[in-house]
Amino acid sequence: MNLEFSPEENAFREEVRSFIEENYPEEIKGKDREELTKEQFVAWHQILGKKGWSVPSWPVEYGGTGWTPTQKYIWSEENARADTIMPLPFAVSMVGPVIYTFGSQEHKDKYLPGIVDGTTWWCQGFSEPGAGSDLAGLKTTAVRDGDEWVINGQKTWTTLGQHAEMGFFLCRTNPDVKKQEGISFILIPMDTPGVEVRPIIMTDGGHEVNEVWLTDVRVPVDNLVGEENKGWTYAKFLLAHExxxxxxxxxxxxxxxxxxxxxxxxxxxxxxxxxxxxxxxxxxxxxxxxxxxxxxxxxxxxxxxxxxxxxxxxxxxxxxxxxxxxxxxxxxxxxxxxxxxxxxxxxxxxxxxxxxxxxxxxxxxxxxxxxxxxxxxxxxxxxxxxxxxxxxxxxx
Amino acid sequence: MDFSFTEEQNMIRDSLSRLIREQYDWETRNKVIASESGWRPEMWAQFAELGLLMAPFSEEDGGLGGNAVDAMVVMEEFGKGLVIEPYVPSVVLGGGFLKHGGSAAQKENHLASLMGGEETFAFAYAEPTSRFNLNDVSTTARANGSSYVLNGQKAMVYGAPWATHLIVSARTSGERYDDAGISVFIVPKDAAGITTRDYPTMDGFRASEIYFENVEVSGDSMIGEEGKALPLIEKVVDEGIAAICSEACGAMQIANADTIEYAKQRKQFNVPISTFQVLQHEMVDMFIAHQQSVSMTFQVTMRLEEDEATRKKAASAAKVQIGKAGRFIGQAATQIHGGMGVTDELRLGHYFKRLTLIDSQFGNVDYHLRRYTSLAEGQDLSAAAE
The missing domain is CATH 1.20.140.10 (Butyryl-CoA Dehydrogenase, subunit A, domain 3)
Incomplete structure (x- = not known):
């Protein structure tokens, strides 16, 4: 038992520290998240994407670093020390791992690069007004119509959804089975007709979260991730990740x-x-x-x-x-x-x-x-x- | 960074845990603590045979080449079994003074017999009104030619009834609360002028009030330099803190396990009380308090050899965590056991008593929160002035 880092780990810390010092954008230094525009928010993510450090925990084949848990710990320590604005978890830690674990090759090719380089902003459509801690009780429905899903319902607490290009949603695809067994995981472009994002102003005065209203929203059937009615499994995987x-x-x-x-x-x-x-x-x-x-x-x-x-x-x-x-x-x-x-x-x-x-x-x-x-x-x-x-x- | 145990440490844990299971069952323990001597010298000899008493000493000093991590492993098992033999007084404290401050001759004279179990030590530092302050020393050691003469009273000396030797802090110069002027001596307990009043403690140990009346000790029984013993005392006591933190973790583990077991068995309103969410969440908080305590025990144990300020902060931080967690777990476990929790029959109450008294041993939560703050604050203010 000892607390010492190995020489390699110390060298890694030095490398991370000087990379942050040399590359963290001057204009956002020392600023809080709330003070940033969308472009400023993603600037550091995009720099990390070019360096190959934006998704450290992912498998190397999808852009991960292969770092050991100790290296990841050092990474987070150094970022905290420098007060950097880290990428939001929705893309990097949530939908990304679901896609590379359960998604089709087409999904991987289409969505993972935009997460790695920070060009696609993802938001989460899980909670509903009637489904909080009892998330599996969600009511938003997705009904198959030819080659499309038709989605209706209301999501809430969608963090920074106002900036998002893409959203990942839990929808009920089978109302006749146990509630956990009738849920599917569906990707929705946020500019699809019928998607409406309404701000919720919080006690701090900030606009951090939103309601997302879905009215006859149509997306291709291929936007289903993994298997139909297995969405609850993917949601649990996602929530346990990282x-x-x-x-x-x-x-x-x-x-x-x-x-x-x-x-x-x-x-x-x-x-x-x-x-x-x-x-x-x-x-x-x-x-x-x-x-x-x-x-x-x-x-x-x-x-x-x-x-x-x-x-x-x-x-x-x-x-x-x-x-x-x-x-x-x-x-x-x-x-x-x-x-x-x-x-x-x-x-x-x-x-x-x-x-x-x-x-x-x-x-x-x-x-x-x-x-x-x-x-x-x-x-x-x-x-x-x-x-x-x-x-x-x-x-x- | 490495949180794993060596093969030797795993062996120590396994053989000690087997020994406790086989020869330290609850009934036997209770008979022993109620007996006249209050301990089993033959058990101590078995600990020596297993190598436990040599474990945290370097090979140079004749030990097994281990360190405080070995003592941590031993003490966690002691805590699980509520073992009362004097590992902390003799091996951790007595051994600590000898290995950190002892002269070649003192080590030569005492270390081998300490590790063999023939000599046992107890550390007499507290006084009736000194509370937790290690610098509050009124007992005097007056130089008399090449020897010293001790006068004064020492209080709550854990393990003293079983000790062959005492380590005694005494003032060779200065005033009552001065940091400087404190010395420590190795004193045979049968030295002329020593009288003791021995008594059992609420947590199953034995302790003594010790009176020194013109006790003459030779000059070479002094450990370290005259008047400069306080830093050594603090270091050894911090090691004692790490050891009883580990003991507390062992005791918390059993208190929690017994509570969960009891809650699953006990039925009220026709269902096991473990199905009540209010009790479940209480038991989760007990689990968390135990886990955080284990983490803090690792923390202090691994920082004992760092610089003085880091070590002191680490020890005080751990003692605050363990003091609070021990009190919380003890009280909550008793509450969930209901009426049974307050009976002497159930072993839980004995874990509760030990956890309660661990808080006041070597300084309680308030004392250590203040010590931690005084160390942290110094750094802050100088940082703010820059």
């Missing part, structure tokens, strides 16, 4: 550094807030929780190096990872004190014509706090994750 990254350890480490910087600049009774023992101990406790999570993730990675898949224990990484992310935004909100309150309608996307009030680091404290509440709800709520552990790990 669970280790979900802990977000490296990003949260960077977040704690930033929180300490804020707490060093804020003042409390003539001293830096960080010198207030009550507040300092809250940060300590958070950092200790994060260290425990980090070593749990390292143990999982060590198991993966030996060929053990991340089992249902990865639900633990999701639960603790999101609790820590939320706590981090909560403490940052506490740290900024009074200046959490000012509301800048349209900030930051409306550009330079707004002069925010209070210190720069305070502007996003409240929106981030509000925004991160989603993390314990999405991707299978933390309660659902506990159900998974109860059943699959503890045998209850």
């Amino acid at each position: 669970r280790t990254g979900i802990a977000g350890v490296a990003r949260s480490k960077r977040g704690i550094e930033k929180l300490r910087e804020v707490a060093a600049m804020e003042h409390d009774n003539g001293k830096p807030l960080i010198a207030n023992p009550d507040f300092a101990e809250k940060i300590s406790q958070l950092e200790i929780d994060l260290t425990a999570l980090e070593f749990t993730e390292l143990r999982t990675i060590a198991g993966m190096q030996k060929g053990k898949g991340p089992g249902p224990e990865s639900s633990l990484l999701k639960i603790k990872g999101t609790e820590i992310q939320q706590r981090l935004t909560e403490l940052t909100l506490e740290a900024v004190g009074n200046y959490a309150a000012p509301y800048f309608r349209g900030f930051p996307t409306d550009g330079d014509n707004v002069f925010p009030i209070g210190p720069d680091y305070a502007h996003m404290a409240m929106p981030n706090y509000l925004n991160m509440r989603k993390t314990s709800i999405y991707g299978g709520s933390n309660e659902i994750q506990r159900n998974i552990i109860a059943k699959a790990v503890l045998g209850l």
Whole structure:
């Protein structure tokens, strides 16, 4: 047992670090996701695509890197350290693996290159107003009509669907069987007639998610991925994919550094807030929780190096990872004190014509706090994750 | 990065776990802790025979060439079986002082007999009002020619009734709370002027209050330099922390397993109570608390040889995690066991007691959260000033 990286791994870290330093676009440096245009958002993805690093976990034949789990860990650490904007998971970690695992050769040829080079923006059509944690209860239907599927229904919580060229949807293709056994996985171009994307504005004021209304949407039968009525299997595969990254350890480490910087600049009774023992101990406790999570993730990675898949224990990484992310935004909100309150309608996307009030680091404290509440709800709520552990790990 | 165990470590785990299963069953254990001596010297001899007492020492020192990971493996099994023999007092603490601070002659005189099980050690550092502060030392060691004379009282010395030797912290100079001026001595427990009051502890061990009245020890019984022992004490105690963190993980594992088993058996409202989601989620949180504790135990064990600040932070972080998790698991396991959980008959209650007292051993959650913060904060403020 030891914590040392091998010389090769250290060399790899150096290579990644200097690549990021030399290639990360100047104009998006230090910016949050919310501040970017669509083109800026995908810029880093496209640079990584040219380098061959945009889909590290994929099989090499489809554009993956063949990195070891430790290399992938180093990769995410270095990206967190440099505050890069990473590609969204929908294409890279979700639909991509479904297509190369279950899709036809035609699907692979048609869709994978656009994911690798970052030219196709994908969104997810899973949740419905009546199907959240009980996702298999979804009602959107796809009915075969000649060479086409005719799709009707309503999807919701579709993240950044307003930018998407393509969407992957779960649709009911057989209403007469057990609910999990009548669902199919269908690809829909977002400019197909009958697809309507309506914004949902969240508590932070941002337009991050959408409703997607599907009215007599027609797509070729070939847009079915894998077998008809096997969509639930593919959805479960997709949701279990890349669970280790979900802990977000490296990003949260960077977040704690930033929180300490804020707490060093804020003042409390003539001293830096960080010198207030009550507040300092809250940060300590958070950092200790994060260290425990980090070593749990390292143990999982060590198991993966030996060929053990991340089992249902990865639900633990999701639960603790999101609790820590939320706590981090909560403490940052506490740290900024009074200046959490000012509301800048349209900030930051409306550009330079707004002069925010209070210190720069305070502007996003409240929106981030509000925004991160989603993390314990999405991707299978933390309660659902506990159900998974109860059943699959503890045998209850 | 490597999280795997060596072949030797796996062998230690397997043979120890077999020994505990075969000769440390629950009834036998309870008879032993209720007996007059409170332990089994013959069990200690078997541990020596298995090589457990030599495991974490270098080959140079006559050991098996292992390190703190070996002690971690041993202590996890001890935790599962609630083994009470003095591995932490004698091997981890006593052995720790000898290997990190002992002179060639001290190692020569004591290490082989410690590893053979003939000599056992206990570390007398706490005092009646020192709480967890290692620098709070009132016991004095006055130089008298080439020897020293000890006076004072040491408190809650785990394992002392079974010890042949004590490691004693005493003040050779300075005031009560000074970091400087603390020295440590190896003192035979039968030295003239030592009286002890021995007692059982709530978690099944034996401990002593120890009174030193003009106890004369030779100058060469001092470990390390006069007045400069605090860093050594801190290092050895951090190793003790790693060891009892591992012990706690073993105890948590059993508490959790017993709870799941009980919940599946126990029926109310005509169904096993394990079918209730509110209990399922509680047991999931117990599982998570145990897993995070195992991770933190790995963390501190692998960082014991790093620089002083890293080691201290690692130890305090682990102790905070284990203290909180141990309390949570102990309480939740008791709650899910219902009335049975508060009986002496069930073994669960004994795991609960040990987990509870591990928190206060070597400093509780509050103490270590403060220590961690003082180390982290120093770095921050200097970083902010740059």
